[in-house]
Amino acid sequence: xxxxxxxxxxSRYYAFLSYSHRDEEIADWxxxxxxxxxxxxxxxxxxxxxxxxxxxxxxxxxxxxELAAADDLGEEIEAALASSQYLIVLxxxxxxxxxxxxxxxxxxxxxxxxxxxxAAIASGEPFAVDMPGREEEECFPPALRQxxxxxxxxxxxxxxxxxxxxxESGDGRRxxxxxxxxxxxxxxxxxxxxxxxxxxxxxxxxxAAASLAxxxxxxxxxxxxxxxxxxxxxxxxxxxxxVAFMLGDLKDKLEPIGRLDALDGVGSRVLAYYxxxxxxxxxxxxxxxxxxxxxxxxxxxDLRGNLDVAGRLYREALAGTEEAVRRNPKDPQRLFDHAQNxxxxxDLARRRGETAQAEGAFRxxxxxAGQMVAIQPDNLKWRMEVQYARxxxxxxxxxxxxxAEADRQFSSALGPMESLASIDPANGDYQKEVSNVxxxxxxxxxxxxxxxxxxxxxQKQIASLEKLTGAEGSDVVLRQQLIPAHQALGVLLTSxxxxxxxxxxxxxALTQADRLISVExxxxxxxxxxxxxxxxxxxxxxxxxxxxxxxAQLNAGCSAVATLRARDAKVARWRTLQTTCFDMRARxxxxxxxKSDALRFAEQAVRSAQSERSGDPVMDRYRIAGxxxxxxxxxxxxxxxxxxxxxxxxxxxxxxxxxxxxxWELSERAELLRRLGRADEARPLxxxxxxxxxxxxx
Numbered sequence: 001x002x003x004x005x006x007x008x009x010x011s012r013y014y015a016f017l018s019y020s021h022r023d024e025e026i027a028d029w030x031x032x033x034x035x036x037x038x039x040x041x042x043x044x045x046x047x048x049x050x051x052x053x054x055x056x057x058x059x060x061x062x063x064x065x066e067l068a069a070a071d072d073l074g075e076e077i078e079a080a081l082a083s084s085q086y087l088i089v090l091x092x093x094x095x096x097x098x099x100x101x102x103x104x105x106x107x108x109x110x111x112x113x114x115x116x117x118x119a120a121i122a123s124g125e126p127f128a129v130d131m132p133g134r135e136e137e138e139c140f141p142p143a144l145r146q147x148x149x150x151x152x153x154x155x156x157x158x159x160x161x162x163x164x165x166x167x168e169s170g171d172g173r174r175x176x177x178x179x180x181x182x183x184x185x186x187x188x189x190x191x192x193x194x195x196x197x198x199x200x201x202x203x204x205x206x207x208a209a210a211s212l213a214x215x216x217x218x219x220x221x222x223x224x225x226x227x228x229x230x231x232x233x234x235x236x237x238x239x240x241x242x243v244a245f246m247l248g249d250l251k252d253k254l255e256p257i258g259r260l261d262a263l264d265g266v267g268s269r270v271l272a273y274y275x276x277x278x279x280x281x282x283x284x285x286x287x288x289x290x291x292x293x294x295x296x297x298x299x300x301x302d303l304r305g306n307l308d309v310a311g312r313l314y315r316e317a318l319a320g321t322e323e324a325v326r327r328n329p330k331d332p333q334r335l336f337d338h339a340q341n342x343x344x345x346x347d348l349a350r351r352r353g354e355t356a357q358a359e360g361a362f363r364x365x366x367x368x369a370g371q372m373v374a375i376q377p378d379n380l381k382w383r384m385e386v387q388y389a390r391x392x393x394x395x396x397x398x399x400x401x402x403x404a405e406a407d408r409q410f411s412s413a414l415g416p417m418e419s420l421a422s423i424d425p426a427n428g429d430y431q432k433e434v435s436n437v438x439x440x441x442x443x444x445x446x447x448x449x450x451x452x453x454x455x456x457x458x459q460k461q462i463a464s465l466e467k468l469t470g471a472e473g474s475d476v477v478l479r480q481q482l483i484p485a486h487q488a489l490g491v492l493l494t495s496x497x498x499x500x501x502x503x504x505x506x507x508x509a510l511t512q513a514d515r516l517i518s519v520e521x522x523x524x525x526x527x528x529x530x531x532x533x534x535x536x537x538x539x540x541x542x543x544x545x546x547x548x549x550x551x552a553q554l555n556a557g558c559s560a561v562a563t564l565r566a567r568d569a570k571v572a573r574w575r576t577l578q579t580t581c582f583d584m585r586a587r588x589x590x591x592x593x594x595k596s597d598a599l600r601f602a603e604q605a606v607r608s609a610q611s612e613r614s615g616d617p618v619m620d621r622y623r624i625a626g627x628x629x630x631x632x633x634x635x636x637x638x639x640x641x642x643x644x645x646x647x648x649x650x651x652x653x654x655x656x657x658x659x660x661x662x663x664w665e666l667s668e669r670a671e672l673l674r675r676l677g678r679a680d681e682a683r684p685l686x687x688x689x690x691x692x693x694x695x696x697x698x
Contacts, residue, residue: 012083013061019090020098026122027090033177034060043187050186081108086184087117091139093124105143110152118183119163284327288337291320295341305524305567311348317341332372339368353572353614355399362392384420387413391437399616401660403447410441431468435461435481447662449692458489482512483529497695499540506537524564531560535580542587543697554584572614579608586630595638602631618656622665625651629672648675667696
């Protein structure tokens with residue numbers, strides 16, 4: 001493989017290595033091989049069509065940091081591209097989808113039309129976009145597949161980039177690497193391979209001679225072995241110190257940015273280090289660090305919606321910290337690390353509707369927090385853990401419909417949390433958790449029917465978050481909390497009949513969500529939040545008769561729901577959002593006079609609700625009842641009174657007896673009774689709702 005010659009300019013870098021940070025392991029290898037490669041003496045200094053063959057292929061520029069969420073590559077990257085003789089693109093399906101890798105190729109081709117672009121295929125398949133059914137395997141970024149003219153302008157014509165195949169199914173790493181080098185040097189591959197083989201044979205001969213000579217100094221080897229042992233121990237200490245930095249300071253700096261691939265890279269590198277060691281022989285510190293890395297990669301998998309993977313990693317991390325606690329049960333830091341994994345296992349179970357498992361995990365979390373405080377009573381961090389445990393117990397009580405008890409639990413946690421946060425105002429985690437407790441407290445008060453109090457608590461939460469985020473708001477966790485806060489305040493305002501004010505809050509929530517998603521489009525939590533807000537906004541717009549904007553929000557929200565369900569169809573919340581999609585499509589079709597579509601979507605909503613298993617069977621039944629009410633309304637609009645009454649009766653039959661009902665659930669019962677002509681039974685329910693000034697827009 002030979003690149004074309006051309007006019008040369010002075011280059012500060014011999015090559016620029018462009019890659020997706022998800023391919024960091026092979027990028028490390030390739031960068032190291034390029035920097036360490038010594039051109040065979042017989043080739044160095046020769047004149048080829050690519051110029052004079054250098055002795056070394058250095059320096060090679062490689063961006064080792066994640067690019068920020070900006071519109072351009074940054075001055076350092078642009079300058080490096082402009083001063084590099086070659087651009088090497090490490091090609092894979094991840095690289096093909098990487099915005100930044102493609103941008104680097106585009107810039108190099110535009111500004112360096114005389115430069116040479118070489119492809120190193122790590123995985124995937126070149127030009128798979130042209131193979132029906134294999135499009136996802138494409139490894140060449142779009143700019144690499146397109147020709148640019150001598151002025152650096154895209155031509156729209158297909159390019160055939162010079163490529164070295166590093167895949168095992170291709171040339172393999174070594175031969176592929178030599179092909180890459182041959183292409184840069186402008187020499188034949190055979191010439192390069194033969195000379196490297198000769199050099200390797202010469203090295204082996206020297207080693208053999210050295211071995212014979214070494215037999216005369218066997219006594220010195222024992223001393224050397226001792227030195228090697230000490231050096232290995234020092235290297236291990238240094239490596240574990242680096243691991244501690246990666247899982248500590250580096251992770252803490254990366255988390256607020258929100259780039260999942262950067263966080264995943266930290267965890268993966270640490271796990272790769274420990275994978276080469278026997279887990280049963282790890283030191284106490286190494287055992288804890290390995291568990292922290294597992295927990296970090298689990299959190300990334302969790303945020304990407306890979307809940308099965310996250311659950312497996314959390315459980316593996318939990319086993320590690322459990323062993324660490326067994327070795328030293330009086331170490332509060334080990335108790336803390338173990339408590340975190342206990343929490344994540346419980347939280348994942350809660351979100352999957354496995355409430356019994358969640359409750360057990362949260363109670364164990366509280367027990368561990370109590371042990372930590374008993375060992376070190378003055379430690380603010382451990383004292384805050386006790387409040388976290390109270391908060392999570394309140395969450396479990398909410399799922400059990402013990403709303404007043406949950407209110408008291410959240411209230412009991414809020415005061416101490418605010419006090420601890422005021423003692424340590426620089427601790428962002430404390431400030432964020434105060435916001436979380438305010439959110440749960442508002443939800444508990446709303447469930448009790450104390451709407452005015454709930455509105456006040458939500459407004460307090462939003463004011464606190466906006467103060468913490470400031471004008472720039474670079475901390476994604478704080479920005480993330482603003483999304484459900486604005487949405488919940490919108491729901492509260494619309495339940496007061498203040499629909500315009502509610503819509504304004506939904507729009508503020510969407511602004512925050514869209515901003516975060518632009519940073520990390522694969523974050524399933526942010527996608528979930530945005531979808532939920534859009535569906536709520538669509539409902540309110542439809543209630544005002546604004547069908548076109550309502551339809552736009554509905555389509556966008558349901559498209560996001562479909563994406564989420566494709567990642568994991570087991571997630572209860574995403575199944576719930578799908579039911580909402582069918583429900584809203586039926587309402588919009590009915591409002592538009594599309595009666596057959598309205599009936600079809602209403603029936604789909606009923607089937608979808610019936611198939612849901614959110615982990616809260618009582619709430620599931622109210623959701624089913626709501627879809628039956630809608631189906632009855634649609635049947636009435638087409639003149640099927642008998643079918644309508646059957647649907648309403650089925651809906652009423654779903655509603656449980658002797659449970660504490662939240663206002664919107666009380667409203668559901670009242671609406672079904674009223675539709676069935678049972679006004680006497682509906683009246684006291686309506687009066688209770690009027691007393692708390694609750695209004696439903698559905």
